[in-house]
Amino acid sequence: MLNKDFIITAELQPPKGPSVDEFLNKAHILKTKVDALNVTDNQRAIVRLSSLAGCAMLVREGITPVFQITCRDRNRLAIQSDLLGAHALGIRNVLAITGDDISIGDHRGAKQVFDIDSIQLISIIAGLNKGITAGGSSLAGHTDFNIGATLNPFARPEELNMMRFEKKSMAGAKFFQTQPIYDINAFKKFMEKVKDKEVKIIAGILVLKSAKMAHFLNKNLPGVHVPFALIKELETSYDPKKKGLEIAARTIQTLKGIAHGVHIMAMGMEERIPEILEMV
Amino acid sequence: MIITKQKMLSDIIKAITGYKNIFITGCGSCATLCKSGGEEEVAQMEKYLKTKGFNITGSTIIDEACHVLLTKRTYREHLSKIKKSDAILVMACGAGVQASSNSVEIPVIPALDTLFLGNTIRFGVFEQYCSMCGDCLLEITGGVCPATRCPKGLLNGPCGGVDDDGMCEVDRTLKCAWVEIYESLKKRGHLDRMKKIIPPKDYSKNRHPGSLTLKKRKGSAK
Numbered sequence: 001m002l003n004k005d006f007i008i009t010a011e012l013q014p015p016k017g018p019s020v021d022e023f024l025n026k027a028h029i030l031k032t033k034v035d036a037l038n039v040t041d042n043q044r045a046i047v048r049l050s051s052l053a054g055c056a057m058l059v060r061e062g063i064t065p066v067f068q069i070t071c072r073d074r075n076r077l078a079i080q081s082d083l084l085g086a087h088a089l090g091i092r093n094v095l096a097i098t099g100d101d102i103s104i105g106d107h108r109g110a111k112q113v114f115d116i117d118s119i120q121l122i123s124i125i126a127g128l129n130k131g132i133t134a135g136g137s138s139l140a141g142h143t144d145f146n147i148g149a150t151l152n153p154f155a156r157p158e159e160l161n162m163m164r165f166e167k168k169s170m171a172g173a174k175f176f177q178t179q180p181i182y183d184i185n186a187f188k189k190f191m192e193k194v195k196d197k198e199v200k201i202i203a204g205i206l207v208l209k210s211a212k213m214a215h216f217l218n219k220n221l222p223g224v225h226v227p228f229a230l231i232k233e234l235e236t237s238y239d240p241k242k243k244g245l246e247i248a249a250r251t252i253q254t255l256k257g258i259a260h261g262v263h264i265m266a267m268g269m270e271e272r273i274p275e276i277l278e279m280v
Numbered sequence: 281m282i283i284t285k286q287k288m289l290s291d292i293i294k295a296i297t298g299y300k301n302i303f304i305t306g307c308g309s310c311a312t313l314c315k316s317g318g319e320e321e322v323a324q325m326e327k328y329l330k331t332k333g334f335n336i337t338g339s340t341i342i343d344e345a346c347h348v349l350l351t352k353r354t355y356r357e358h359l360s361k362i363k364k365s366d367a368i369l370v371m372a373c374g375a376g377v378q379a380s381s382n383s384v385e386i387p388v389i390p391a392l393d394t395l396f397l398g399n400t401i402r403f404g405v406f407e408q409y410c411s412m413c414g415d416c417l418l419e420i421t422g423g424v425c426p427a428t429r430c431p432k433g434l435l436n437g438p439c440g441g442v443d444d445d446g447m448c449e450v451d452r453t454l455k456c457a458w459v460e461i462y463e464s465l466k467k468r469g470h471l472d473r474m475k476k477i478i479p480p481k482d483y484s485k486n487r488h489p490g491s492l493t494l495k496k497r498k499g500s501a502k
Contacts, residue, residue: 120435163475
């Protein structure tokens with residue numbers, strides 16, 4: 001995945017239930033269109049089929065997964081053991097995430113773990129790649145994971161945000177998937193600042209569905225700024241969903257030559273991702 | 281101090297239903313300061329339980345309800361009243377309740393929930409700054425504890441949920457602990473401390489039940 005000139009990944013949520021038909025249908029629609037599919041890990045602190053099982057099923061279907069792991073639900077033992085299992089199942093790409101707070105989900109009384117944070121998780125995976133566990137003991141053999149992390153180019157304070165990015169890269173992250181990017185000029189400036197880093201930066205594309213959604217993102221998603229011109233386009237369109245796909249395609253087009261790839265989040269409209277990519 | 285909060289009266293009644301004669305114990309330390317188990321609250325409880333048909337055999341405020349020897353001595357002093365009681369309602373933290381249950385043989389019932397080790401911000405306002413992890417790292421983090429002040433306890437910087445005003449996604453009225461740490465270190469010229477990766481916490485220092493026995497050392501201050 002990381003060897004591609006322009007990496008294209010997309011995000012797929014595992015089902016909230018044991019039936020995987022829709023999940024696999026969507027995966028098959030995307031199979032030849034993307035380089036890898038991220039499988040989310042109890043996103044928004046809501047119970048779903050595990051990202052490990054979802055990734056393993058993708059491997060079986062010949063699709064490259066990105067195994068998302070949050071620090072919320074498992075301690076360092078459970079995470080390492082899941083990682084070794086994932087490796088044995090053919091999973092090679094992992095994305096280390098802090099995880100949404102348990103208070104926003106559907107199990108508010110549950111104990112959230114956070115035994116380690118995402119930067120410590122990256123260090124631990126880097127250790128497994130060298131054959132060493134978090135406890136300092138040796139593994140029989142070593143893993144061979146591509147380690148990824150998340151990045152919000154526009155989080156404030158900027159200096160603090162850059163330090164965190166540096167730490168992730170120092171810990172061993174080789175690729176970064178970012179928060180949704182709409183403001184290309186601001187993103188370009190960020191990429192200028194990090195151009196010497198030997199990491200792949202994969203820009204997040206969150207497909208807009210309506211002007212209302214754009215307003216919501218501006219209000220609630222830190223560091224995300226949908227420019228007024230885009231909101232206007234959505235507002236005046238007869239088919240805002242179609243317009244959202246067009247905007248996504250245009251953004252991807254512009255990002256070629258700026259980012260090392262794009263990560264498409266279609267929020268339930270994954271079957272329409274091929275339409276976006278055809279427009280590019 | 282240990283911050284406590286009185287349980288719902290309906291839950292207290294539920295817990296003591298079946299007992300007729302109740303002795304009430306309060307605490308002269310933390311529970312007095314958080315107004316959950318001081319003289320005033322014990323008196324109010326006494327009055328309330330009487331209206332509910334309970335017979336109050338007596339009450340006491342122990343200076344430190346968590347002090348086991350002191351608690352035993354207090355109950356010895358009230359022995360005749362304790363003998364007439366079916367249960368003791370303790371208006372103190374969990375440690376206080378257990379010091380009581382250690383000291384008498386009749387049922388001991390908690391009237392409070394124990395919340396956290398708290399700082400007094402002003403009268404009647406308490407906040408948690410320390411979670412007693414046994415592995416203090418405040419010198420690295422500019423005197424702000426990320427393990428306590430960050431709801432996720434992150435040790436290496438903020439999560440993606442810090443908003444443009446530096447507030448926390450879990451509670452928008454709370455400043456992000458890492459923004460506070462950043463500002464504190466910057467002010468003190470110690471920003472370089474943030475650049476090092478802090479390793480996972482050593483939770484072996486925080487196993488429960490905790491236990492500490494002071495040993496006399498030659499040449500120590502005492």
